[in-house]
Amino acid sequence: MGGLFRLIKLLAKCLNATRLIIINIIFFAILAIIIFAFNSEEVEVQIADNSILQLNFNGVIVEQKQPIDFSGQLSKQLLSDEQQLTEYPIEEVLQVILATKNDTNIDKILLDLILGYKPLA
Secondary structure (H helix, E strand, O other): OHHHHHHHHHHHHHHHHHHHHHHHHHHHHHHHHHHHHHHOOOOOOOOOOOEEEEEEEOEEEEOOOOOOOHHHHHHHHHHOOOOOOEEEEHHHHHHHHHHHHOOOOEEEEEEEEOOOOOOOO
């Protein structure tokens, strides 16, 4: 009876050690991913001289974005084949345009606007 008890105790210790090893491997893998993400260098974008900044707006430019009803938006996307129009806040558009003012490589700005938009209601 004592031998059976020692065998069960040994199996429990092995199972616990295996569990701890697996948890440590997962922890160190997550830690390595986080460290790698913070140490990765950003690729610098090269812009040629006399470039044109093209802004494609597949949607509408608004003063303020409308609050999103997630359940209604999801059901609308699932039931409709139409492409949803995106709202672009005018403040963000102006920030991009003003940022190009100081960039010597960008010579012109091309605003690609979709004409003929009609509000839904």
